[in-house]
Amino acid sequence: MSDAVGVILSKKQKFERTPDRRNHDFHEELFALEAAGELIVQRVSDDFVSVPTKYGLQKKIQRGHLWHHKSCGQCGHIPGYSTSIFWIMRKLGYDYDDPRDQTSCTAWNYYASATSNQAAQAAVALRNFAAAYETGYFPLIHCGTSYGHYKEVRSELLHQPELRAQVRKVLAKLNKEMVIPEEIVHYSEWLYAMKDEIASRSILDLSKIGVTVHPACHYYKLVEGDAIYDPDVYHGQRTAAVSGLVLSLGADLRSYSTFFDCCGFGFRHILVQRDFTRSFATLRKIEVMKEEADPDVVLTHDTGCVTALDKSQFATQAHERNVGIPVMSEAQFAALAMGAHPFKVCQLHWHSTNYRPLLEKMGIDWEAAWAEFQEDLKKLERGDQKYLTWADVGV
Amino acid sequence: MAQVTFDPYLKLEHLAGHADVTRAEKERLISKVMADRRFPDYLYGCYECGICVAVCPSARFYDFSPRRIAQAAARVDVDLMFQQMEEDIWECSQCFSCLRCPRGNNPGGIITIMREVAVEEGRRSAKTALEGYSRIIYKIMSTGTQVSPDMLQPDAFPDWGPEVKDVSENLSLWRRALPPETHHTTSTGWDVAESTILELYVIWLETGALEMIKEVDTGIHMILEEIMEERLEEEGIEI
Numbered sequence: 201m202s203d204a205v206g207v208i209l210s211k212k213q214k215f216e217r218t219p220d221r222r223n224h225d226f227h228e229e230l231f232a233l234e235a236a237g238e239l240i241v242q243r244v245s246d247d248f249v250s251v252p253t254k255y256g257l258q259k260k261i262q263r264g265h266l267w268h269h270k271s272c273g274q275c276g277h278i279p280g281y282s283t284s285i286f287w288i289m290r291k292l293g294y295d296y297d298d299p300r301d302q303t304s305c306t307a308w309n310y311y312a313s314a315t316s317n318q319a320a321q322a323a324v325a326l327r328n329f330a331a332a333y334e335t336g337y338f339p340l341i342h343c344g345t346s347y348g349h350y351k352e353v354r355s356e357l358l359h360q361p362e363l364r365a366q367v368r369k370v371l372a373k374l375n376k377e378m379v380i381p382e383e384i385v386h387y388s389e390w391l392y393a394m395k396d397e398i399a400s401r402s403i404l405d406l407s408k409i410g411v412t413v414h415p416a417c418h419y420y421k422l423v424e425g426d427a428i429y430d431p432d433v434y435h436g437q438r439t440a441a442v443s444g445l446v447l448s449l450g451a452d453l454r455s456y457s458t459f460f461d462c463c464g465f466g467f468r469h470i471l472v473q474r475d476f477t478r479s480f481a482t483l484r485k486i487e488v489m490k491e492e493a494d495p496d497v498v499l500t501h502d503t504g505c506v507t508a509l510d511k512s513q514f515a516t517q518a519h520e521r522n523v524g525i526p527v528m529s530e531a532q533f534a535a536l537a538m539g540a541h542p543f544k545v546c547q548l549h550w551h552s553t554n555y556r557p558l559l560e561k562m563g564i565d566w567e568a569a570w571a572e573f574q575e576d577l578k579k580l581e582r583g584d585q586k587y588l589t590w591a592d593v594g595v
Numbered sequence: 596m597a598q599v600t601f602d603p604y605l606k607l608e609h610l611a612g613h614a615d616v617t618r619a620e621k622e623r624l625i626s627k628v629m630a631d632r633r634f635p636d637y638l639y640g641c642y643e644c645g646i647c648v649a650v651c652p653s654a655r656f657y658d659f660s661p662r663r664i665a666q667a668a669a670r671v672d673v674d675l676m677f678q679q680m681e682e683d684i685w686e687c688s689q690c691f692s693c694l695r696c697p698r699g700n701n702p703g704g705i706i707t708i709m710r711e712v713a714v715e716e717g718r719r720s721a722k723t724a725l726e727g728y729s730r731i732i733y734k735i736m737s738t739g740t741q742v743s744p745d746m747l748q749p750d751a752f753p754d755w756g757p758e759v760k761d762v763s764e765n766l767s768l769w770r771r772a773l774p775p776e777t778h779h780t781t782s783t784g785w786d787v788a789e790s791t792i793l794e795l796y797v798i799w800l801e802t803g804a805l806e807m808i809k810e811v812d813t814g815i816h817m818i819l820e821e822i823m824e825e826r827l828e829e830e831g832i833e834i
């Protein structure tokens with residue numbers, strides 16, 4: 201082998217970061233503003249996992265005592281998504297707060313309709329951060345768009361004194377302080393940080409389950425420096441969120457050529473121009489995955505991506521296109537691996553593309569599980585109990 | 596040989612359409628875009644390399660290009676930017692794939708600002724783009740969560756398969772079958788505390804966000820204004 205080829209291959213085997221490409225660390229401004237008395241930084245507690253990010257900086261992910269900043273699309277339309285995140289946390293024995301004092305980040309609407317402005321968006325973010333701070337729990341963001349948008353807001357606040365002044369005035373009306381957390385953490389980062397703990401609790405053999413991952417644009421393209429990249433996952437060339445967990449769970453992670461493409465969600469398009477969403481989601485993502493990797497499931501880590509990739513397949517099937525792969529969040533997949541109920545916890549009956557062959561291949565008897573769920577529904581209908589509870593799902 | 600008497604890098608005025616709008620009005624609107632605090636961070640000039648187009652989902656399906664957006668802005672081509680404001684910007688998916696621009700631009704961000712101005716000014720493009728969208732604006736501004744379970748109606752999403760019908764027929768029962776205590780709602784994503792919603796109203800009113808929709812959807816603006824002011828008054832909160 202020639203030297204040149206050796207150099208190329210060694211690069212492929214182990215990606216080395218070049219320090220001069222390292223993004224600026226926003227913490228410098230954050231702590232300087234805190235020292236100047238402008239804002240409060242909510243600190244990560246001592247119980248954290250350190251994870252690598254795009255340009256080599258480490259990010260602290262707090263293990264427990266987390267404040268769940270929920271996603272309206274997950275809670276509203278894919279409720280097994282948020283339920284699975286909570287379920288995993290309970291199963292691993294970490295405490296959390298599921299607050300009512302939380303609004304949506306409102307960024308879906310903002311990116312769809314622009315019927316808001318910079319100051320309003322920043323005030324919404326900081327109202328939620330202050331609410332978390334008041335409880336003492338550290339925020340964990342469920343939605344990829346909230347996560348990306350809040351990082352944009354953070355960056356704008358750190359660099360624009362006029363914006364800080366404007367938002368401070370609004371917060372004063374609400375009797376709230378200006379608080380920015382030390383790290384803005386997405387739930388998929390928490391799952392990544394906990395991946396070995398999760399894998400050690402897995403009860404299924406997933407080695408025959410083919411998985412393709414769709415990374416969420418707003419997770420790793422917006423303020424991209426502190427998204428997780430791991431030299432051991434895709435040689436550090438693609439974000440390791442989702443994929444790192446898939447590898448730890450022992451599933452068969454497969455690659456495809458349009459990995460970096462968007463899902464086609466489009467914010468307004470998914471609601472009022474779905475021909476675009478459907479075309480992009482199926483022609484650029486699902487069909488390519490099917491042709492190149494033939495996976496059993498597509499895993500992703502954002503509200504919009506699950507929606508666009510899952511719901512777009514029904515109408516496309518009518519055009520006899522090569523689609524038909526179930527789609528869910530990696531949180532639901534990990535919960536299934538840990539023995540969560542496919543309907544009581546993962547709530548797969550809210551999904552569109554047929555997930556039953558996947559469950560069978562994973563060794564889960566979906567027919568028996570569905571019958572159990574129906575029994576529970578009867579109990580609720582009879583009034584034996586008003587709600588299904590955590591005790592009913594073993595955590 | 597005819598002499599070139601115009602700047603060859605700018606769109607010819609008679610080709611930019613919208614002759615009904617005066618140059619002064621176009622300049623007023625575009626200067627609003629450029630005066631936004633974020634604008635200097637979103638545009639550093641443009642190599643016109645097209646990398647942003649290569650990664651843009653909307654460019655694949657529409658006659659749309661983030662390069663054209665950045666290029667027009669970098670050339671300060673007022674006529675072309677106005678044309679884009681009226682004809683192009685609502686096709687963007689706001690995915691921000693174009694952030695990989697080698698010049699450090701954010702064409703998607705420029706579009707966000709252009710959309711904001713179009714909404715605030717009640718431009719025709721914004722009105723057309725937001726037709727059928729009012730209920731979402733109403734939902735997010737009045738309840739604090741944007742999408743709710745009861746929006747899953749088969750006639751609204753006929754292309755999403757029969758599961759939508761199952762969900763809507765069983766909605767309240769299936770919502771009760773969710774273990775998280777905050778999830779038993781049908782008209783909001785989760786149970787948002789009343790005091791939290793009031794705080795959100797203060798934000799919409801104080802930052803002028805509610806005022807923004809006045810031109811684009813007068814009806815929704817009136818309803819929301821009434822709800823918010825009434826509730827805040829009941830609680831003795833002054834704006």
Ligand code: SF4
Nearest residue numbers: 642644645647665696
């Ligand atoms: S905006 Fe950036 S990526 Fe797009 S054409 Fe200009 S320099 Fe190239």
Ligand code: SF4
Nearest residue numbers: 651687688691693703
């Ligand atoms: S944000 Fe808009 S312009 Fe940029 S890549 Fe996405 S769709 Fe294209």
